[in-house]
Amino acid sequence: MDLEMESFFESAPPLKERDIISEKLKQFIQNDDTNRRRVVCVTSGGTTVPLEQRCVRYIDNFSSGYRGAASTEYFVKAGYAVIFLYRRGSCQPYCRSLPDNAFLECFEFSHESNIQVRETYSEAVKRAIRDHHAAVERGVLLKLTFTTIFEYLQILQMIAVTARGLGPHAMFYLAAAVSDFYVPWESMVEHKIQSASGPLDIRLLQVPKMLSVLRKKWAPMAFFISFKLETDIKILLEKADMALKKYEMHAVVANELLTRKEEVVVVTDNEKISVHRDKSQAGSDVENPLIELLVGSHSTYIKDSNT
Numbered sequence: 269m270d271l272e273m274e275s276f277f278e279s280a281p282p283l284k285e286r287d288i289i290s291e292k293l294k295q296f297i298q299n300d301d302t303n304r305r306r307v308v309c310v311t312s313g314g315t316t317v318p319l320e321q322r323c324v325r326y327i328d329n330f331s332s333g334y335r336g337a338a339s340t341e342y343f344v345k346a347g348y349a350v351i352f353l354y355r356r357g358s359c360q361p362y363c364r365s366l367p368d369n370a371f372l373e374c375f376e377f378s379h380e381s382n383i384q385v386r387e388t389y390s391e392a393v394k395r396a397i398r399d400h401h402a403a404v405e406r407g408v409l410l411k412l413t414f415t416t417i418f419e420y421l422q423i424l425q426m427i428a429v430t431a432r433g434l435g436p437h438a439m440f441y442l443a444a445a446v447s448d449f450y451v452p453w454e455s456m457v458e459h460k461i462q463s464a465s466g467p468l469d470i471r472l473l474q475v476p477k478m479l480s481v482l483r484k485k486w487a488p489m490a491f492f493i494s495f496k497l498e499t500d501i502k503i504l505l506e507k508a509d510m511a512l513k514k515y516e517m518h519a520v521v522a523n524e525l526l527t528r529k530e531e532v533v534v535v536t537d538n539e540k541i542s543v544h545r546d547k548s549q550a551g552s553d554v555e556n557p558l559i560e561l562l563v564g565s566h567s568t569y570i571k572d573s574n575t
């Protein structure tokens with residue numbers, strides 16, 4: 269496994285802005301006088317696998333980023349500092365109640381030809397700006413972005429290694445949909461693949477599962493939550509259980525594609541807890557009770573680690 273991992277990182281194209289990301293991470297993580305601040309890394313959105321070095325075509329992984337964005341808001345509310353590692357262009361914290369095309373739909377010209385917020389969106393825009401700015405100004409939200417599987421895993425490693433000093437106060441909440449197969453950089457063609465050459469045969473290698481090394485080597489004291497997504501409900505809990513044991517996660521959140529916004533099951537060593545959206549509340553989401561539950565488990569973990 270270590271060899272696979274090494275060869276993955278060795279073959280990955282160098283991360284752009286590595287030094288800038290590293291500096292941002294150090295400042296964010298050290299921005300704490302108390303040494304008691306809880307920091308969670310929330311990963312969100314799908315990673316891509318490029319097929320060409322000058323990439324025109326790629327394989328994508330499904331994830332809108334809603335789960336990660338919503339969870340980030342609830343973690344901030346619960347007092348966490350959040351490193352939001354997200355797929356470029358996916359859903360953002362504090363923007364969930366805005367329309368997709370927010371910039372064009374929320375604003376209009378006033379009589380004096382100034383730009384103003386449309387009345388219908390006024391509350392949502394105010395809330396989004398206020399809460400987002402407050403989180404950034406208080407130093408509790410750092411956003412880092414990825415597109416490819418290479419960028420995702422390199423940045424995740426940097427976060428884990430930088431957060432190691434936080435011990436049990438660090439949490440990893442791995443909601444991103446991560447590619448299982450990839451084309452190694454050195455065997456990838458440089459230029460756009462030509463369709464005139466006929467049908468395309470590509471050999472994809474398996475992306476080494478990073479959960480093991482993340483948990484055991486990069487940040488061994490941190491609290492780990494991974495996700496299990498399936499489309500077949502019959503195998504979901506069994507697969508979540510397997511992941512829990514194999515990667516020694518503290519909890520695995522099991523979700524089925526079609527019902528993922530209504531219900532998830534938190535699988536731990538001792539129990540399986542079903543968490544639902546509160547249907548009696550308009551605009552409620554499943555992330556609210558989910559984060560409440562996980563924050564409680566993290567508190568117990570910190571307490572147990574200190575005794």
Ligand code: PMT
Pocket residue numbers: 313330331332333334335336442443444445446447448475476477478479494495496497498523528
């Ligand atoms: O973004 P939304 O539209 O709101 O949807 C949310 C979600 C369905 C994407 C999310 O809840 C979810 O389930 N995310 C994980 C999806 C996924 O990749 O599942 P998986 O079964 O393929 O992988 C399981 C775990 O292994 C993941 O935590 C992943 O980070 C990890 N993994 C995967 C591949 C790999 N090579 N290495 C890994 O460590």
